[in-house]
Amino acid sequence: MKTVSWKEQAGDVPIVNVPLSKSVANRWLILRAFYPEHIHMHSLSGAHDTAILQRALEQGSGEINLGPAGTAMRFSTAYFAVARGRSCRLFGTDRMHQRPIGPLVDALRSMGADIEYESIHGYPPLRIVGKHLRGGQVYIPADMSSQFISALMLVATATQDGILIHRTSRGVSQPYVEMTAEVLRQAGLHAEFDGPRIHVHGKVTKRVDVPIEGDWSAAAAFLAWVAVTGKPLAIHGLSPKSVQGDKVLQEFAPQFGVVGTWDGALWKLERTHIPTDDVHLDLLDYPDLAQSLIIAAVGQGRSGKVSGLRTLRIKETDRIAALVETIEAVGGEPTPLSSSIYWSVSKPVLPNTVFKSHEDHRMAMALAPLSFFGNLDIDDVGVVAKSFPEFWLEMEKLGVSVS
Ligand SMILES: O=C(O)C1=C[C@@H](OP(=O)(O)O)[C@@H](O)[C@H](O)C1
Numbered sequence: 001m002k003t004v005s006w007k008e009q010a011g012d013v014p015i016v017n018v019p020l021s022k023s024v025a026n027r028w029l030i031l032r033a034f035y036p037e038h039i040h041m042h043s044l045s046g047a048h049d050t051a052i053l054q055r056a057l058e059q060g061s062g063e064i065n066l067g068p069a070g071t072a073m074r075f076s077t078a079y080f081a082v083a084r085g086r087s088c089r090l091f092g093t094d095r096m097h098q099r100p101i102g103p104l105v106d107a108l109r110s111m112g113a114d115i116e117y118e119s120i121h122g123y124p125p126l127r128i129v130g131k132h133l134r135g136g137q138v139y140i141p142a143d144m145s146s147q148f149i150s151a152l153m154l155v156a157t158a159t160q161d162g163i164l165i166h167r168t169s170r171g172v173s174q175p176y177v178e179m180t181a182e183v184l185r186q187a188g189l190h191a192e193f194d195g196p197r198i199h200v201h202g203k204v205t206k207r208v209d210v211p212i213e214g215d216w217s218a219a220a221a222f223l224a225w226v227a228v229t230g231k232p233l234a235i236h237g238l239s240p241k242s243v244q245g246d247k248v249l250q251e252f253a254p255q256f257g258v259v260g261t262w263d264g265a266l267w268k269l270e271r272t273h274i275p276t277d278d279v280h281l282d283l284l285d286y287p288d289l290a291q292s293l294i295i296a297a298v299g300q301g302r303s304g305k306v307s308g309l310r311t312l313r314i315k316e317t318d319r320i321a322a323l324v325e326t327i328e329a330v331g332g333e334p335t336p337l338s339s340s341i342y343w344s345v346s347k348p349v350l351p352n353t354v355f356k357s358h359e360d361h362r363m364a365m366a367l368a369p370l371s372f373f374g375n376l377d378i379d380d381v382g383v384v385a386k387s388f389p390e391f392w393l394e395m396e397k398l399g400v401s402v403s
């Protein structure tokens with residue numbers, strides 16, 4: 001257990017850094033595994049999840065531990081399914097074994113992949129014997145995780161004919177699919193969309209120097225800090241024209257009374273007022289922003305409703321349940337539904353209780369702005385390393401200390 005405390009800072013507006021995007025890095029790692037001669041990554045996200053995927057690809061066979069890294073598990077499943085002549089067992093944390101993977105396994109098997117469930121049908125651990133796959137058409141529901149679609153897209157280049165993916169239901173986290181397509185195009189591959197169909201084909205034939213990108217998802221915690229505390233800051237490392245969907249934070253900021261301006265490589269954030277209306281957001285496309293934005297609203301003393309949260313129940317923890325617990329702890333009244341949450345709150349009050357991060361990096365980061373109201377006890381602050389190992393060091397620049 002650690003106590004997070006905040007002290008008013010004097011001096012210039014602080015500049016915080018975001019890590020490199022783990023989502024972008026994870027895509028390039030898969031492509032580099034197919035094309036080590038062509039794809040050159042000059043720096044890598046420090047996120048533990050990215051290190052986990054890198055290690056898994058280097059290990060190449062045998063017992064492969066993917067820990068809590070969901071994207072790494074999904075991408076590795078597709079990668080090892082097409083890794084001819086190699087056998088592996090993919091496993092992770094207990095929570096990983098509760099996160100579904102069935103639709104991806106079904107799609108890969110429909111192309112001839114050899115994948116077996118070790119215990120529960122539809123969930124890791126998996127046993128995979130890599131084979132050469134022809135590719136062709138696959139059908140897959142898109143309403144559980146976009147990572148399944150991205151995984152298929154990333155391995156299409158290793159199949160003989162490429163893959164024509166038919167999405168059989170409305171997609172969640174759609175910008176991540178577009179991010180995958182953009183990365184494929186940057187590598188010189190073809191990713192063509194036609195309604196629910198995505199056709200991915202081609203081979204990498206030229207040298208690619210991988211462009212680096214700061215992590216927009218990580219920026220949500222800093223936007224929330226400004227929204228709750230009213231203290232300005234500047235974020236270094238982001239690009240307004242990123243391939244990441246979470247750059248939508250630029251559009252969400254005004255809903256929290258926060259003005260964002262670009263000054264060269266800095267995104268400067270300043271709160272002009274706390275809006276008096278309720279917060280209404282649909283985050284179907286931006287699930288990773290939910291915790292920070294909801295706690296930002298609660299910290300501003302605003303009620304609201306956020307929809308599009310279906311996938312939050314199957315992430316590092318049941319994030320809807322974790323949010324309910326947090327909102328209740330500060331005196332709000334949350335109502336969870338299957339894919340949304342609404343709540344009422346007036347002024348948040350810090351209770352004498354230990355907040356739980358539920359082994360979820362985004363929960364720990366989202367809690368940070370509550371330290372504005374008093375000393376905040378969190379059971380596990382180290383969990384941030386999954387995507388942002390330097391998070392608490394960056395928060396020190398804002399006057400936050402962890403002891
Ligand atoms: O493809 C990716 O890099 C990701 C896709 C999203 O997952 P879902 O598609 O499962 O919502 C997101 O929540 C996750 O953090 C990263």
Ligand SMILES: C=C(OP(=O)(O)O)C(=O)O
Binds near residue numbers: 068362
């Ligand atoms: C859901 C996340 O990651 P993953 O699915 O890769 O575990 C996340 O980083 O918020």
